[in-house]
Amino acid sequence: MEPVGEEGRGRKRGRGDELLEERERDLARRGLQQVATVDDKFVRRMLAALRKRADENTQARIKYADQPDQFMESELKLDEAIKDLQHLATSPEHYPSLIRHEGVPLLVSLLAHENTSVTRDCCLVLSELLDGDSVEDRLDEALELTESLVDNKLVGELEAVLRRCGNEAKDSEERECVFHTLTLLENMVDLKPEVAESVDDGAAEGGILGWLVGRVAGAESDSNRTYASEILAILLQSSDKNKKSFLRLEGVESLLQSIAKFRKVAPRDAEEEEYLENLFDCLCATAMLRESKEELLRTEALELMVVMMKKREKTRVQGMKVCSFALTDSRRLCEQFVSVDCLGPLFAFFMGKGLGKGVSAKKRKEVALEMQEHVISVLASLLQRVEAGPRRDRVLAKFTEEKLDRLVELWDEYAKRVGSLGVLADDPSGGEGEGAYLGLLDRGLYCLQQLALVAGCVWSSGVPSLQRRLLFVAQQYGYELADFAAALKVQLRFSFDDNQRDGEGEAKTRLEKLVRILDP
Structure with a gap:
């Protein structure tokens, strides 16, 4: 599958830049623009301050449970202490200190805070710590932090955050909280793809995957719906487990209903165009799974396409x-x-x-x-x-004459791009190996093999008029039937092994039969 949502990623980065600028202005107002060099002592001091602010806020909330104005100041100080940890994003080499001094469980626990602003800023800080631009030179430390977050049950907390933000259409803080939560999840999956396996916790609602299915199906068009569709596509592309869960959640039918809304009404803007493209990417990812075929039949997916x-x-x-x-x-x-x-x-x-x-x-x-x-x-x-x-x-x-002419024309285009197949096709016991095969795939070998299959099936149909035209046009371009067979021989050599999945034995037998017909 192709990468999805590059425009969406640009949107996310652009919004991140805006937030960073806001943060810099906030630091300047508080006199914290210049900070001490980040080291282990700095990390310990920042975490100690954060614990202190968290404890003070908890005590104030208990003492003044019915008087929010009495604990507001402690909440603001807690929020500032969380934001101060953004300085770590410039020094990912000190992430092990954050882990060693129990900063991870502290931050994860604050995601459950009753104040959405606190939750939002926790997600923002964690997403910045794992941002690809911040950690590209310190991937080991970023991966260690990601694993620590997973071990401290962050994914479950992120689902809780998303489900709490049920009024994001009207509440800007909730809207930003959802955005930063999705960004954090994306950054974690980028660093450790296995994280994608944990988004469905087996619960009735389907974990984060279930939330995404519902959010993507929403009628209201907004940037978070588009971003949710991008994340859903990434998670489905990353994991067969997610594809199976998606089927259980009746995700295919939900996708088709969302796509069907655009049958008579074109996307209104670039946002909706990206959203629709992401829906198709989700459907493509699911369609790769063998178990999805019956669902695609039941929901009449092809008819809609x-x-x-x-x-x-x-x-x-x-x-x-x-x-x-x-x-x-x-x-x-x-x-x-x-x-x-x-x-x-x-x-x-x-x-x-x-x-x-x-x-x-x-x-x-x-x-x-x-x-x-x-x-x-x-x-x-x-x-x-x-x-x-x-x-x-x-x-x-x-396959009229015109179509057969086009078939051979395409074969010629790809054959010239791929080059000679002789050694790979005729030396199954040695010679050129996997590296050469992968190189040819990059140049278009897969399409060449598919065209060979089409040509082979047309020839094996036994229809004299089709056979005569196919052979005539091939010879006009300088090819013989054996050239089609050579592409199929390469496919036989590299596409099948002893551990065949269901249906592969039948496919191999069919391919071997075509080769014998084309090159007796």
């Missing part, structure tokens, strides 16, 4: 991408794809039509290339999975 591709030009690539992931290793979804009349748009995109209107030539080329890769993947899935019969005949009937 067809509608979105017809109604919304800007969602055509994303819709086809979802189809590409969904159809992989699923006979029933492949048959459903043919049944919902998507072959027309599919082959139009295959011919390079209907893309990139109203954009620059460079952008149009990028869009066309991405769509081309998804279309090739869908064609390969259809011709491998749809069984002999009326549906398969409908697919083959689309």
